[in-house]
Amino acid sequence: MKKPGIGVSHAKVILLGEHAVVYGQPAIALPLTDLAMTVKIESREAGQVVLSKAYQGPLVAMAEVYEGIRQLINRLLKHFRADEMPFTMTITSNIPQERGMGSSAATAIAIVRAFFNFFDEPLPKQDLQRWASIEESITHGSPSGLDTATAAHDEAVWFIKGQQPEKIDMSLDGTLILADTGIQGQTGLAISVVRENLTNDPETGQHHIDQIGEIAKSTRTAIAENNLVKIGNYMNEAQSHLSALGISHPKLDELINAARHAGALGAKLTGGGVGGTMIALTTNGEQTTRVIKALEDAGAQEVWTQNYTNNK
Numbered sequence: 565m566k567k568p569g570i571g572v573s574h575a576k577v578i579l580l581g582e583h584a585v586v587y588g589q590p591a592i593a594l595p596l597t598d599l600a601m602t603v604k605i606e607s608r609e610a611g612q613v614v615l616s617k618a619y620q621g622p623l624v625a626m627a628e629v630y631e632g633i634r635q636l637i638n639r640l641l642k643h644f645r646a647d648e649m650p651f652t653m654t655i656t657s658n659i660p661q662e663r664g665m666g667s668s669a670a671t672a673i674a675i676v677r678a679f680f681n682f683f684d685e686p687l688p689k690q691d692l693q694r695w696a697s698i699e700e701s702i703t704h705g706s707p708s709g710l711d712t713a714t715a716a717h718d719e720a721v722w723f724i725k726g727q728q729p730e731k732i733d734m735s736l737d738g739t740l741i742l743a744d745t746g747i748q749g750q751t752g753l754a755i756s757v758v759r760e761n762l763t764n765d766p767e768t769g770q771h772h773i774d775q776i777g778e779i780a781k782s783t784r785t786a787i788a789e790n791n792l793v794k795i796g797n798y799m800n801e802a803q804s805h806l807s808a809l810g811i812s813h814p815k816l817d818e819l820i821n822a823a824r825h826a827g828a829l830g831a832k833l834t835g836g837g838v839g840g841t842m843i844a845l846t847t848n849g850e851q852t853t854r855v856i857k858a859l860e861d862a863g864a865q866e867v868w869t870q871n872y873t874n875n876k
């Protein structure tokens with residue numbers, strides 16, 4: 565019996581630049597390595613079966629929401645001339661779905677890695693992202709590629725659509741706190757809200773997109789300087805542009821305000837928005853504890869922290 569193929573990946577958080585990145589502006593995204601995804605492919609006697617927390621059954625019967633994943637698997641099977649190959653695919657993950665944490669991109673990256681591992685074929689990084697984009701373009705419509713680029717890297721990335729991501733040296737003396745609104749944020753829907761805003765009022769819409777791009781550039785400099793106060797201010801500024809583009813949500817606003825009142829240096833939505841997750845930046849220690857408590861009191865469904873200290 566052939567040995568199993570294993571592929572791993574992780575969640576991501578966008579520090580700055582979501583949505584504007586779809587229109588060619590730069591974005592900064594960071595890996596969230598505590599939230600991980602593993603895909604295992606094993607040979608079986610007959611049938612092609614997918615097992616995950618969300619779906620258990622034959623590949624052909626996967627629900628419409630998993631169409632991107634089903635098509636990706638079919639394309640991979642064709643590539644390896646294994647259309648009829650019986651297999652069991654087991655997907656294990658603690659990444660929350662539809663929360664702006666890149667769960668679909670992480671699934672795609674882990675599936676591609678598992679297939680190439682199963683068939684013992686080397687997988688250059690550009691090919692990995694190209695394969696994963698098959699799933700992302702079906703699931704999200706017109707993605708920038710940021711989610712797949714971040715899921716494919718273990719480091720913070722500076723990303724511009726159509727270009728290879730650049731690694732960023734991320735070593736901040738602070739903590740990023742993520743809080744889940746508990747509301748499903750659908751990236752595809754959020755992308756169409758921004759597109760509609762740009763169509764209805766191109767001048768204002770473009771202004772917000774351009775400003776987010778400028779803020780991303782300034783944030784990169786502030787990261788290099790380890791200037792947490794500046795980064796926090798830029799996060800707040802970005803949030804006001806994202807909100808003007810129509811993709812915040814009352815629950816996101818509530819959590820963002822709670823974090824700021826409790827002393828966070830900055831807070832904003834992260835990912836697609838319209839629900840999903842927010843992030844706040846704190847200095848380590850007491851301030852972090854206060855912000856976490858404020859977020860929990862304001863009804864956050866789940867709270868995570870991630871340090872990027874001495875990550876060099």
Ligand SMILES: C[C@@](O)(CCO)CC(=O)[O-]
Nearest residue numbers: 582583707708710835836
């Ligand atoms: C909203 C967006 O900018 C990030 C979603 O995680 C969409 C994309 O970049 O494809």
